[in-house]
Amino acid sequence: MSAALTAASKLDSILHLNFQKLSQEYPPLQSFLQEGHIDFWNEDAVLTLTKAILKVYFALELCLPKNRLCPMVPNRVLYLDYVQKLLQSTMDDFDNEKVTGLDIGTGASCIYPLLGCRLFSFSFLGTEIDSSSYDAACSNVSDNHLEDKIRLENRCKTDALLSSCPTGQEFTFVMCNPPFYGSDEELINYKDSLPNSVCTGNENEMITEGGEVEFARRILRESKYRREILWFTCLLGKKSSLADLIHDLRDEKIDNYGIYEIYAGKTKRWILSWSFSNRRPPNHLIRPKFFSIPKLLPRKTLYEWNVTMDKQTFFDVLNGFLDNMNVQYSYLNYEKIVVFSNGISWSRKARRTGKHQNPSQTSIKDGFRCTISYDNFKGQSCWKEGNDYLVYESFCSTLHRKYKESYPS
Structure with missing residues (x-):
């Protein structure tokens, strides 16, 4: 079975979870079941559910600190699945070429590199500015014996976001799930309006000056000097962020870009991708079918x-x-x-x-x-x-x- 088929099968399973069945394969989850359901406002329940999904479906053992962001696995798998399809559609020999990704802000869980290795055998460099998160990420990599595939760097806020590839080769792609919010007030308003689950992220993971738009702009500015990288991608939490960033892309005469929507439960996110290459992805990877702001879409392929x-x-x-x-x-x-x-x-x-x-x-x-x-x-x-x-x-x-x-x- 190919990696793509395996990923699709696992993705379908975790998007349609049977909590009762999952708890049989991961007994620690059983104490959090209430008539076959999970209380997503219970922090311990959410942490245990995440560990269960990672263990049962991806053979990953993770330490998830309570004071750091607990990753929602379906969203992460959907993002990686998109990157895989984007690369496959624009590389000559995807199945036989080494693929190396840069994950900016890998977090305590190091979730994207770990899942990327399990699903698609990608290699990664993960960067992190928070020392505690960096230490936890290192432990998660070593506990899963993936040191040969994943390297981590503890960076400073003032460092460039686009690091050099540790192998001496260029990265194939960049991915980033930037902090959504630009201030404490924005974050408080977000937490007050949460309809579905508890939020465990700390300030470094949730807040950055200028919010996700300014963070993505930093990547865009630096990307102009790293044109050898095939694809740059950002996962955005606000649809309103797309207009500002696409305006910037067009100002820079970058017409090879895409918008992709991902859904997991009641949560919708947007992936913005761009490339300096002349390889063109298919429509379904760059133009959502029922997108409400058609003027932002790239040209049809x-x-x-x-x-x-x-x-x-x-x-x-x-x-x-x-x-x-x-x-x-x-x-x-x-x-x-x-x-x-x-x-x-x-x-x-x-x-x-x-x-x-x-x-x-x-x-x-x-x-x-x-x-x-x-x-x-x-x-x-x-x-x-x-x-x-x-x-x-x-x-x-x-x-x-x-x-x-x-x-x-």
């Missing part, structure tokens, strides 16, 4: 058009169109064609000047790579690589028009 033919005819016709458009293409399998262009070669101007693709030229600085497939009387083009959306859009519009003109409905 999936272009669809209706056709009136069966699949075999669709591909037969497509071959002729692609030949006439002077682009390179090859069959990935019987279901999909990969198209490569190093510039606009299908316009009237390009044809007049005799511009053709050079098969030996592999750069797509001015072009793109995409896949084309057929799905139930729809043509689908998925943008995989490229810097200029307008070039890709021109190709898709031209292809759509050719189908429409040649085979009207």
Whole structure:
């Protein structure tokens, strides 16, 4: 069973917990059950439940100090699962490449590195500014015998957030669950309004100057000098934070970004991701389907058009169109064609000047790579690589028009 399938199976189990069954596998939980339910306002009950989930589903033994944040495991698994899918969609050989993550503010539990190692065999550097949390995190790593996969650094508030990779290589991704709040007053108002559970986090874990927006901005500012890192991500607790941060991304001309929503119980969080690479993730990883602020969304990577033919005819016709458009293409399998262009070669101007693709030229600085497939009387083009959306859009519009003109409905 692949790591992705294992993660999906475990995720489904912890999102639909049977407390009675879990308590049979982890007896210390039994004393906190009340008619098959857990009192989420009972701090000891929440700590014991978290330990039970980590032990039963992930074979992790954790020491969780009462005066530090008790991690909600489903949210953490959903975040890691998203990162895994994001990397898989934008790396050439994800299954065989070493993946190393930087977890900023790893906390006493060191939850993201520990789960990331168990679920996907990632390696990690975790940083922490609180000495007590750092000591607890070190103990959790050693107690689970993961010192060869996880390194930890005790940092200062004034240090750069984006540390150097201890292996001498570059990080593959950055993840961060920043403190949500900018003041004691904000935190008090939050705790007073909590509908679901007790909050055990201390000030360092919950409050930072400027709140989560300013913390994420620090990562963004530093990321401009660490472009070799494939993906930068932040888990945000406030939907309102997205507008400010996406405004900043657009100001920096960073168009390769994404928004992703995660749900665990009644809790909703938002992951903001961005990259300086030209690898483009699929729509479902960057554009929530029912997002209430569409103007914040990045450009679509999936272009669809209706056709009136069966699949075999669709591909037969497509071959002729692609030949006439002077682009390179090859069959990935019987279901999909990969198209490569190093510039606009299908316009009237390009044809007049005799511009053709050079098969030996592999750069797509001015072009793109995409896949084309057929799905139930729809043509689908998925943008995989490229810097200029307008070039890709021109190709898709031209292809759509050719189908429409040649085979009207």
